[in-house]
Every structure is written in C-alpha cells, then in structure tokens.
Amino acid sequence: MKRTQKIKYLRATGTTTEFCCVPLCPVSSRCNKFLSFFSFPADEDLRKQWIVAIRRANLEIKGHTRVCSRHFKPEDIKEPEKEMGRRRLKKGSVPALFEWNNFSLPLPPPGVWETSKRPPPEDIEEAANPPANVYIKEHDYASAPDPAVVDLVLEENDALREEVRQLREQAESLTLRQRFGIHRFASSDKDIRFFTRFASYDLLMRFWSMIEPALPSMVSIRQGQRGTAINSASSTQTQTLQPIDEFFLFLNYMALGSKQQDLADRYGVHESTVSWIITAWTNFLFTVLGSIRIWIPEDQIHSSLPADFKDYPDTTVILDCTELRCQCPSSPVLQSEVFSSYKSHCTLKGLIGIAPHGAVTFVSGLYAGSISDKQITCESGLLTLLKPGMAVMVYRGLLIDDIVPCKVYRPTFFFGRSQMSAGEVRGTPAITRLGVHVESLIRRVKEHKLFDSEISLGVLGIINQLYTVACLLTNYENGPLTKGLGKEA
Incomplete structure (x- = not known):
C-alpha cells in the first residue's frame, strides 16, 4: 500500500515539545500542530x-x-x-x-x-x-540548530532579561516607598520628629553617620548570641531588616512607646524579632554613647557660659532628680522598696545634670523610688567630679549642701526659719529661672513616651540602658536649651 500525505510544518503554540520515536521520522510537536x-x-x-x-x-x-x-x-x-x-x-x-x-x-x-x-x-x-x-x-x-534561530533566541533572551531587570527595579523602588521605614519619611521633618524625636532628617542622618562605623561590632555580637558564624554572608541571611530600619524601629519604640506587636505589624517581622532588635540596639547605643565623655571640663564651660549666668559664673552643672512610674511588683517587699512617697506610686529615680548651655553632662543609674535624693547623689559618683572651685545649681528639694565639696546655688525657701534675707529674695527668681533649664531637659527626656507612661516589669532588665540612652540622645536630637548658643556640647 502506498499513500501520500501532505503535512504542513508550522510552529505550534504549546510549551511542551514531543518527538516521535520511530526511526527516520523527523517530526516533532514544536514545528507541527496538525499531528498527534x-x-x-x-x-x-x-x-x-x-x-x-x-x-x-x-x-x-x-x-x-x-x-x-x-x-x-x-x-x-x-x-x-x-x-x-x-x-x-x-x-x-x-x-x-x-x-x-x-x-x-x-x-x-x-x-x-x-x-x-x-x-x-x-x-x-x-x-x-x-x-x-x-x-x-x-x-x-x-x-x-540553525545559527539564525540561535541568534534570534539569544536576542529574545537578552530582551527578556532587561525587561525583568527593569521590572525588578521598579518593584524594589515601589516597595521602598510603601514599606514602613526611615526612607518613607525622609522628605518630612515633621514625621521624623514624631517618630524619632530628632528635629530633622538631616540631623538624624548626621547621628547615623556617627554610629555607623561601629555597626560591625554590633553584628558580631548579635551573631554570637544567635550561635552563628561571624561573617558577612551569614549576617545577610539572618537579618530581616536593614540596620538603619532596625535603628528607626528602636527610635519608634522610644519616642512613641509603641507596643512590640504594633511594631511587628508595621515592619512585617515577628514579634520576637522586634524584642531582639530593641535589646540589641539598647545595648549597642548604651555602649557607643556611653564611651563618649560627657562631663565637660570647667574651663570649657566658663568659656561658653550663656549671658543669663553672668551673676553665677562658677556654675558647672545644674542638678535635679526625676522619677519614672513603673508597674508595681507582686512582692510586698519589692513594693515597699520602689514606692515613692512623693509620687504615691511605685517609681524608679535617677539624678541628671546639665551644663549651663543645656547639654547633658551627667546621668546616674536608676534607683528604687524609696531612696532619698541625697543618697542618690552620694552613690551616683557625682561627688568625685566636683571640685572646691566649682558651683552647682540645684532645685529646692535637693539638699546636698553638706556632702558636696563646692558651692551650691538653690532658690531660697522656708525650711525651719521664719524669714529670708533681702539678698536671698533678690536671688531666688534668677536661680529659679535658670534652674528651669534642667526641668526643660527632663521634659525632653520624657518626650520619649516610653518613660512618660508606666514602665512594665518586662523591660526592667534593660531599663537603666534605655534611660541612659534616652538622656544622651537629647544631646543630638535638638538644639541648645539656652538662647544665643551656636556651639555644641
């Protein structure tokens, strides 16, 4: 039997190519859509x-x-x-x-x-x-294969690769604009102020450039805690956020007092990751900022003394104590230790000092709320920094005249006596006005909503570091407290 069939060889549209296994049969489904x-x-x-x-x-x-x-x-x-x-x-x-x-x-x-x-x-x-x-x-x-066909396929592949690259860049750019992070608010100083307490994006970036060189040591510590090898490849694989976005998350936690679950939803990470980032950045900033000497020598303070202090030229530091409300522990013994009779609540108390031009120059650790201001001054280490030729300015309730080796400026008040002298009456308003600077600084610290609300017992393990970092950040977040100062501390 002899038959003749006419087969049209046309390119098929399917993606799967099939071949005939019969010897001498050259057809395939790629170039013929009429065969089965x-x-x-x-x-x-x-x-x-x-x-x-x-x-x-x-x-x-x-x-x-x-x-x-x-x-x-x-x-x-x-x-x-x-x-x-x-x-x-x-x-x-x-x-x-x-x-x-x-x-x-x-x-x-x-x-x-x-x-x-x-x-x-x-x-x-x-x-x-x-x-x-x-x-x-x-x-x-x-x-x-036909060389012409190979050339066409290569050209098509190159075009597709370029298209994929452009689409990927567009997707990354769109994701960067939509993702919750520091770059999303780079053009709005108002938002930066709200989320971080830094006055502007430029000021925040200058602070970032200061701490960025120390980041490799932070990466090594974090990898050691996770039990992984310390190398750049493993760091890239285990990290879920860029370092600058981790820093931004930490500032959100400080500035807004945000809950960890809320931060996890915003940044698209697990809640345990948020907890880990907060702990890591607290310890990192405590180490980096704590290694910088903030106590300013007496001659430098006097060389940049504001005009408001012309009647008190030997003033070196303005001191005051602040109390942070904390959650009451279940133990009656611990309750009695942290209960503050002044606040009628469980508190943690710390001593803070600023230079006349507004920079933080001393931060003590936090103590139980039942401790007296005088005892905090003795145990904080401040007395080793004071010398007889200096003077400190304090608020009315800080009675440390008998323990400091220098002069004390304090607004006069009735304490065991019936009247004040004319000089004390004249000096009281000026000292009170100047002493308000330290209250302004404490208000800046408490603008970090984490300390403006009741501190939970869950963060007591790092509360000293958090408090110290918040105080030290005020030296970088804003300008000077007093007018007419262009110099930085």
Whole structure:
C-alpha cells in the first residue's frame, strides 16, 4: 500500500515539545500542530507489538516516549467530538505505516546545513562508510540548530532579561516607598520628629553617620548570641531588616512607646524579632554613647557660659532628680522598696545634670523610688567630679549642701526659719529661672513616651540602658536649651 500525505510544518503554540520515536521520522510537536502523538499502550502484549512494528527492539519506554499519528491508519484514529478535544486511538491499534513499507510523506524543508554548499569530503570511501564508533543521528532534534534561530533566541533572551531587570527595579523602588521605614519619611521633618524625636532628617542622618562605623561590632555580637558564624554572608541571611530600619524601629519604640506587636505589624517581622532588635540596639547605643565623655571640663564651660549666668559664673552643672512610674511588683517587699512617697506610686529615680548651655553632662543609674535624693547623689559618683572651685545649681528639694565639696546655688525657701534675707529674695527668681533649664531637659527626656507612661516589669532588665540612652540622645536630637548658643556640647 502506498499513500501520500501532505503535512504542513508550522510552529505550534504549546510549551511542551514531543518527538516521535520511530526511526527516520523527523517530526516533532514544536514545528507541527496538525499531528498527534500517542503514548505506548499499558497492555504488555500490545506494547510488544508496537515495539516490533517500529523496529526498536531495545527501546527503553518512558513516560514521554511517543509515536506520531503518521504511522497509524486513518481508520485506527478516532477524531474528537468537540472542537477542543483530543484525537485518540481505537483499542488494539498498532502502527503500520513507515518509510520502509512503501509509505511515503513529503520530507520537511531542508535546513541550513543541507542547503549550504560544502567542499566534498577528502575521503569519499570514509564518508560513505563511517567508523563504527561514529554516532548516527536518527532524529532532527539531535542535529545542530540553525545559527539564525540561535541568534534570534539569544536576542529574545537578552530582551527578556532587561525587561525583568527593569521590572525588578521598579518593584524594589515601589516597595521602598510603601514599606514602613526611615526612607518613607525622609522628605518630612515633621514625621521624623514624631517618630524619632530628632528635629530633622538631616540631623538624624548626621547621628547615623556617627554610629555607623561601629555597626560591625554590633553584628558580631548579635551573631554570637544567635550561635552563628561571624561573617558577612551569614549576617545577610539572618537579618530581616536593614540596620538603619532596625535603628528607626528602636527610635519608634522610644519616642512613641509603641507596643512590640504594633511594631511587628508595621515592619512585617515577628514579634520576637522586634524584642531582639530593641535589646540589641539598647545595648549597642548604651555602649557607643556611653564611651563618649560627657562631663565637660570647667574651663570649657566658663568659656561658653550663656549671658543669663553672668551673676553665677562658677556654675558647672545644674542638678535635679526625676522619677519614672513603673508597674508595681507582686512582692510586698519589692513594693515597699520602689514606692515613692512623693509620687504615691511605685517609681524608679535617677539624678541628671546639665551644663549651663543645656547639654547633658551627667546621668546616674536608676534607683528604687524609696531612696532619698541625697543618697542618690552620694552613690551616683557625682561627688568625685566636683571640685572646691566649682558651683552647682540645684532645685529646692535637693539638699546636698553638706556632702558636696563646692558651692551650691538653690532658690531660697522656708525650711525651719521664719524669714529670708533681702539678698536671698533678690536671688531666688534668677536661680529659679535658670534652674528651669534642667526641668526643660527632663521634659525632653520624657518626650520619649516610653518613660512618660508606666514602665512594665518586662523591660526592667534593660531599663537603666534605655534611660541612659534616652538622656544622651537629647544631646543630638535638638538644639541648645539656652538662647544665643551656636556651639555644641
């Protein structure tokens, strides 16, 4: 039986390419959408008939091994009933039409390799009878591709890569603008002030440039705590936020007193990650800022003394105590220690000192609220910094005249006496007005809402570091407290 079929070789639209396993059959589904490709039958006897018919005795049949519809009789193929249906074989069909049994089909158009002119082989006999170890290709998909096709594919791949790169950059830019972080508010000093208490974005960036060189040591400590190797690769893999966004998160926690769950939702991280970031940055800033000497020598203070202090030129530091409300512990013993009779609440108390021009120059640790101001002054280490030629300015309730080695300026008040002298009356308003500077500074510290509200017992482990960092940050967040000062502390 001899038949002739006309097959149109057109590029198919599918993504999966199938090939015919019959020897000398060059067609594939990539370049012909009119043929069908049938899998080998599951019945063992019928499968052996197929293998014998296509003359592939050693064929290893896999899930993708196919025989195209060219090799089956038209009556063996059931056409689909629906437009989008698939053609199927009738039960028991065996391929019967091949090149070697007088079945002939138009060959596919010759490729570039066949149409190109080549010099004749030097050894005709060798070309006609190739060595036994030379592999003879049975299918066109095993031959070298057309160079023109390869060039087109490479150009298409390059264009797609460039498109993917541009889309990725646009997505990263959009994510950066939408993600909650410092860069989202870079253009708004008002928002920076609200979220961080820094007066402007520029001021915040200058502070960041100061602490950024010390970040490698912080990374090493964090990796050591996590039990990972200290190297840059592991740091990149374990870190969920950029360091500057971690810093911004910490400032949000200080400035707004935000709950850790709220911060976790804002930044898209786990709540335990927020807790870890707060602890790490508290200790890091406590170490970095605490290593900077803040006590200013007496001669430098006098050289930049504001005009308001002309009647008190030997003033070195203005002192006052502040109390932070804390959650009452369950133990009655601890309650009695932290209960403050002045605030009628459980508190933590600390001593803070500022220079006449408004910079923080002394910060004590926090003590239980029941301790007296005088005892805090003795235990804080301040007395070792004071010398006989200095003077300190204090508020009315800080009675430290008998323990400091220098002069004390204090607003006069009735304490065990019936009247004040004329000089005391004249000096009291001026000292009171100047002493208000330290109250302004304490108000700046308490602008960090973490300390403006009741401190939970869960942060008592790092409350000293948090309080110290908040006090020291006031030297960088704002300008000087007194007027007419352009110099920094």
